[in-house]
Amino acid sequence: MSTGREPAGADRPPRRASRGEPALEVRDVVAGYVPEADILRGVSLRVREREIVTVLGPNGAGKSTLIKAIAGLVPVRSGSIRLFGESLLAVPAHRMVSHGLAYVPQTGNVFARLSVRENLEIGAGAHRASGGFRDDLDRVYELFPRLAERRRQAAGTLSGGERQMVAVARALMSRPRVLMLDEPSAGLSPLLVAILFAKVREVRELGLTILVVEQNARAALAVSDRGYVLAEGREQIEGGAGDLLADPEVGALYLGARRALA
């Protein structure tokens, strides 16, 4: 995670993205928890290296399901999911971090009975024993100073905003190349939301690629490069973040409004 060094997926040699190859590519994915009820109906998206991409959409559109499908938590019935060109479909959920993909769920995203420090140690996984662990820890504490103060505290006793920080920090400790965040602003005050998304930008500067799923369209698009609007299990609109903010159709799909979000 130190600048000046290529980010490496946990224990595999870094796969250099060949020219134009996306960091994350989802193609025509059909997925759902039970066979009869497909939530994703042929959705496609791509995220290029070092991009911040936001997926928006009304409730029930399948945003969370999309992220979970990529993370290996929801069965995929057809389509492909590739991380730097490598298919993720056969990878079990617990091996995703070793491929360089980290996922921060919306809820239940910290180990409440473990201390902040222990949460980070778990995140580091195999790196815990390596020399770089201390550096990673310092880097994370630098990004989230509050956590350094609270390192011995049980994660469950922290405030909502601090818990979110622990959740993201845990993911970062695994040295991911792609980070996925599921509604990171949920339950946070507007101030915290702004701070959080500023942090997301900082994380990108460290060399990561970030996919965010969000309800709070404005705040997320403000820091993103591109966005998708998901509805009824497929991507309906795609574009640059600025364009989406200015687009009245996006406002309509969202809020039933007749005007743009920004």
Next chain:
Amino acid sequence: MMQYVANGVVLGATLALGAIGLTLTYNILRFANFAHGEFLTFGAYFTLVFAAFFAGAAPIGPLTFGWGFLLAAVIGLVLSALLALVLDRLLFRRLRRSDVTVTLVIASFGASLMLRNVVVFVWSPRPEYFSRTIAVSREIVPGVRMTGDELFVVALTAALMLALHLFLTRSSLGRSMRAVSDDPSLARVAGIDVQAMIRWTWFIGAGLAAVAGILFGLTVQISPEMGFNLILPMFAATILGGIGSIYGAVVGGLIIGLAQELSVPLIGAAYKPAVAFTLMFLILLVYPQGILGDRS
């Protein structure tokens, strides 16, 4: 009076070891495993078999057993732990996978009954003992007589608990196990192989139970019903201490052990298991989360 306390500590130590395993499996697998008692029983019986092989070693100091027995005990506990893994693989894992709500609890009850009868079938229903050597009790402090073996039980239990504490707090495996017990789905997302953690839980939980069985067999007796007779006090210990809390299991074990022994002058030895049940019932009535349990 102090003698009863001493007896209670010895019994409590044994119960604590067994209760730890029970609470570990409950934590990670989310069901009350009635077959747990059989890990105690099989620990003792496997050791009995191997102790016969290594018989002939001289007893160590004031103890009734020698190095041969210790070696047999290690083998016995490993075999008992393997039994737990086999049971999980053949039975519990399949029931977890299919969406049947019927239930690990009933299956574990059935497995317990079967395993007890396997012991009767392979060995016999008669009680057995590890050695014919009479254990000599000495006065440790005024009014308290204990045998060397009983002191060994207390010392070994204390050492094992310390080792377990260090393991859970300092080692990566221990930390991963605690993570799985805290939130299994997050653990998976965080890169922990939950299936492997489940296997380790079985191994450690059953291993500790096996030690408890061996120690019980050493200081009391070995019989096919021994584990089953202790399952109720062990459950009482976990509930008293707060189901899911390992330190609670230890505290609970000691309390139940003391209560059972201290009740003997009052209501006689026959009703000891009833004491455990009564305590458990009361705690469920009044403070169900237990002493060190979750407040949630």
Next chain:
Amino acid sequence: MLSYLVFFLAQASIFAVVCLGLNLQWGYTGLFNIGVAGFFLVGAYAFAILCGPEYPMQLGGRGLPFPVGLLGAALASGVVAFVVGIPTLRLREDYLAIVTIGIATTLHLVALNAQWLTGGSQGASGIPRPLPGLLDTVLARNALMLGLSLAVVLSVYAGLEAMVRSPWGRVLKAIREDETAASSLGKNAFLFRLQAFVIGSSIMGIGGALYASFVGFVSPEDFQPILTFQVWTMLIVGGSGNNKGAVLGALVMWAVWTLSGTLAQQLLPPGLQVKGGAAQVILIGLVLMVTLVVRPRGLIGEEAEVSRGAVVEGAPGRR
């Protein structure tokens, strides 16, 4: 041969009664009662105390009529269930399993030691059949007992079927399937569970009374965990959630039990009889395990009436 059949069916029907009680608790309400033997025990001893002859140094000698004994047995078991249920039914389901096994063990301990109440390990003997003195052949007496037991099975069956189809039964089902939704409709889940638990246990008590009357003699030996296990196996093999399944399971598993017992007796030399008994239990255990893994809904268990797309209970392999 006929007399053996009558004997066999009488025993099977007693088990059927107990199994029906368990079905109400488990099949319809989802309660893990692993203390079946305990409630059976209470019913049996209550009957013995109420209807039995005078015992030296022991409670009893009331010599009350048969129906009173049955009622008393049901009541006694119901009360025990009530006391046990109050704290436990509010908690997670596993706790009921632990507490019920505890109560069964404790009751067994009391039966074994409280001489003044239960006759201790000697037990209580001379428990009368209904209409004693009326019939004089063993066959006739057994047939009467069979008839009576069958009558009880039928009434309990009819009663339970009626209850289950009633509004009360529908609430019970709703609670089992989705408790949060049911409580949001103002239904107090705890009360319904308590009712099901108490009624089911009372039915088991009636079974115990029938048993005491049939055998004429009870002792703590008769109420071991194996009995609980047998009843559970009967229910699961027959098909839980289904009253017919409970009765069928009782018949089938009792047949398996007695057949394997007879086989063991015939084939094994006297020295190995104990091992034969152990093998019997192992066999029943295997039947249960296999059923749980391969066909959890038993022979005629219910096909869950849940909406398509939801996870289906009792249908393995569906994901």
